[in-house]
Amino acid sequence: MPVFDFKNEPVDKKGGECTYTSFHSYENEATPEKPIMVLDNSRRKWKHHSTGIFTNPVKRTSFEFDEEDGTVSADILRIDSRFISLLKWLGENHIRIRLSGQNTEEGYAVYKIREQAFGGGTKLSSEDGFLQFMIERLLSGNPPATDEIDEDAEESADDMKITSIQTITDFIACAGRTLPDNIQLWARRNLAVAKSHEVSPEERRHAQRALSIMLNVKWKNNYFESIDPVKSRQILDEELYGMESVKQRIIETIIQINRTHTLPAYGLLLAGPAGTGKSQVAYAVARILRLPWTTLDMSSINDPEQLTGSSRVYANAKPGIIMEAFAAAGESNLVFIINELDKANAGKGNGNPADVLLTLLDNLGFTDNYMECMVPTVGVYPIATANDKSRISAPLMSRFAVIDIPDYSADEKKTIFSRFVFPKILKRMGMEQNECIVTPDGVSAVVNRYSNTTGIRDLEQAAEHIAANALYRIETGNVKKVSYNAYTVNSLLG
Numbered sequence: 001m002p003v004f005d006f007k008n009e010p011v012d013k014k015g016g017e018c019t020y021t022s023f024h025s026y027e028n029e030a031t032p033e034k035p036i037m038v039l040d041n042s043r044r045k046w047k048h049h050s051t052g053i054f055t056n057p058v059k060r061t062s063f064e065f066d067e068e069d070g071t072v073s074a075d076i077l078r079i080d081s082r083f084i085s086l087l088k089w090l091g092e093n094h095i096r097i098r099l100s101g102q103n104t105e106e107g108y109a110v111y112k113i114r115e116q117a118f119g120g121g122t123k124l125s126s127e128d129g130f131l132q133f134m135i136e137r138l139l140s141g142n143p144p145a146t147d148e149i150d151e152d153a154e155e156s157a158d159d160m161k162i163t164s165i166q167t168i169t170d171f172i173a174c175a176g177r178t179l180p181d182n183i184q185l186w187a188r189r190n191l192a193v194a195k196s197h198e199v200s201p202e203e204r205r206h207a208q209r210a211l212s213i214m215l216n217v218k219w220k221n222n223y224f225e226s227i228d229p230v231k232s233r234q235i236l237d238e239e240l241y242g243m244e245s246v247k248q249r250i251i252e253t254i255i256q257i258n259r260t261h262t263l264p265a266y267g268l269l270l271a272g273p274a275g276t277g278k279s280q281v282a283y284a285v286a287r288i289l290r291l292p293w294t295t296l297d298m299s300s301i302n303d304p305e306q307l308t309g310s311s312r313v314y315a316n317a318k319p320g321i322i323m324e325a326f327a328a329a330g331e332s333n334l335v336f337i338i339n340e341l342d343k344a345n346a347g348k349g350n351g352n353p354a355d356v357l358l359t360l361l362d363n364l365g366f367t368d369n370y371m372e373c374m375v376p377t378v379g380v381y382p383i384a385t386a387n388d389k390s391r392i393s394a395p396l397m398s399r400f401a402v403i404d405i406p407d408y409s410a411d412e413k414k415t416i417f418s419r420f421v422f423p424k425i426l427k428r429m430g431m432e433q434n435e436c437i438v439t440p441d442g443v444s445a446v447v448n449r450y451s452n453t454t455g456i457r458d459l460e461q462a463a464e465h466i467a468a469n470a471l472y473r474i475e476t477g478n479v480k481k482v483s484y485n486a487y488t489v490n491s492l493l494g
Contacts, residue, residue: 019061019075022084024143026223030080032102035109036135037079037087039063039101044072046108051098051116054091061087063099077107082138085176097131130167134174142221144177162215165194165208171215180219186373187211206312210371213319218331222378224289226258232288239284240277241416242408249403250281254288267361267382269341269397271389272405275455278385279339281405285383286335293335294325298344298353307356309370322360323368326375333379336360341384342391354396361399407454413447417459425463429471436470437483445486449493462493 020037030036039046039062052065055073062075079087090097090113100112115131162171172179172187179187193199193207229251236247256264268285270278286293301307301321309320319327326332338344344354360366361382365374384400386392408416418438426433438446446466450458469492470482484492 018057020077020079022079022081025080025082026142028139030111030139032104032109032111035080035101035111036083036113037110038077038104038107039074039110040077041074041103041108044074045103046074046099046101048102049098049100051096053094053096054087056091056094057088061091074108081143082141082176082178083135085178086134086138086174089170089173095131130170134171137171137175137218138178140218141175141178142223161212163212165191168194168208168211168215175215180376182374183214183219187215202315203312206317206370210312210319210373213323213327214371214373214375216330217326219376220331220333220379222262222333224257224261224263224333226261227254227288229255235284235287239280239287241420242412243277243281243405246281246403246405250285250288253401254285257289263379263381264401266399266401267384269384269386269389269392269400269402270405271386271402273407273454274387275453275457276405276407277455278405279337281403282335282337282383282385285381286337289335289381291333291335291381292329292331293337294329295337295339296321296325297339299340301344301353304353304356305369307353309368311369312372317370319370320368322356322366323371323375331379332376334381336380336382338382338384340386341396342386342388344392344396354393358395358399361396408456410447410451413456413459414443416456417443417446417463421456421460422463422467425460425467429467431467431471435474435481436467437481438466438489439483439485441486442484442489445489446493449490466492 019040025034027034044067046065050065052063052071055062055064060075062073065072065074076087089095096116098114098116099110100114101108101110103109113131113135162168168187168191172184172191175184177184190207190211194204194211196204232251232254233247236250240247250268253264253268268282270281272278283293296307305320307320307322309323310317322336325334325336338357341357344352344357360377360380363377363380366377367374382399389397389402422438423433426436446459446462450462466484466489470484473479473482
């Protein structure tokens, strides 16, 4: 019998009758208007909550409803391509489920699928909530490149992890082609190793651990939604004072996403003196991109193996920092904040860590020695910071759009101290602003005292010293407020 691809053109398929056409969807939530699948309701209107089982797709793709007058079958008309493998798994294993749907002119639009807790005989993984976890993962993922065959609110499976062999097996079966092709092939090979009794227990343990790490990451494509320039500017203004040229350059760089719906070809290199807010700029960009972020501190990395992981031939082998960052983020699209890039050439081990960064920055894929698989990096946006860009090698520099972060002027530091730094310190200590006052000449004294240093870190430390002194005097001296002028500031700070 014919089955249909995404263009509804018949292609050959061996086996039973396929009644549906599939469609691509990038929706991360199913609703009656944007359902997981549509069932035939021409002969009978189905209840909002209906129980039953999917038939074995080797015979026919339909759902058998448990009705008062017996079992009634309805063909599946349309299905989100991400759920085809899950449907096959549910049908082959006769798992009893409950559908939540709505009758429409097109058919019965299913937007929730839940396991029936009673009835027994299911083949669900031993870990609770696997089916719900699987559905949430599929909704958050991308459609496969090719097809293959309210009162509803319940517990969330967000915290579930794929760890056991049974869960790993079921996940691979249900995820189907929603996984990148090379990871799908890698997963099946490692699962065979994890189940094999012809290899050592150590090899099985490493294979199972690698599978758990890899499959708990949501591997997404490189399509990015448009970014609101006005909201982006608001985020930058919230995080940074002044720096008008820097903000404009950042907006110009990331606004390219609105035209191409992919990340810019080059990451950002934020170069400038210590304490000028380079890391804060990086965090603001991650907020604008709506991506999780992770940091790599190059000053603490002196061996490439820290980034690439160690081979499984060693008993204490483990993934590298980069793969661990994917695992911690839980998805493949994220911002890598590479601190102190100018120290990346200071390798003391068996190679240069900077060479590993080049592979990551090229977005062609990254191979971790422990995972033994190339992981896609097209969704990685690198943002590096450096105090001295002259110490960065030419190959590394060529991977970035450079933004110079200037030091603040004396007037800017006064404004930052008064409007941002000092109020933040008072709030952190649980103090009201009228309990500790620094007069304008006192603010000038603080700034002048650190005129030979860059950035605002010294100002933050001075603010904390002043606020702590005021709190001490209020608590022990029976006073309600303390004021600091130039003389008392200089006396206090020594």
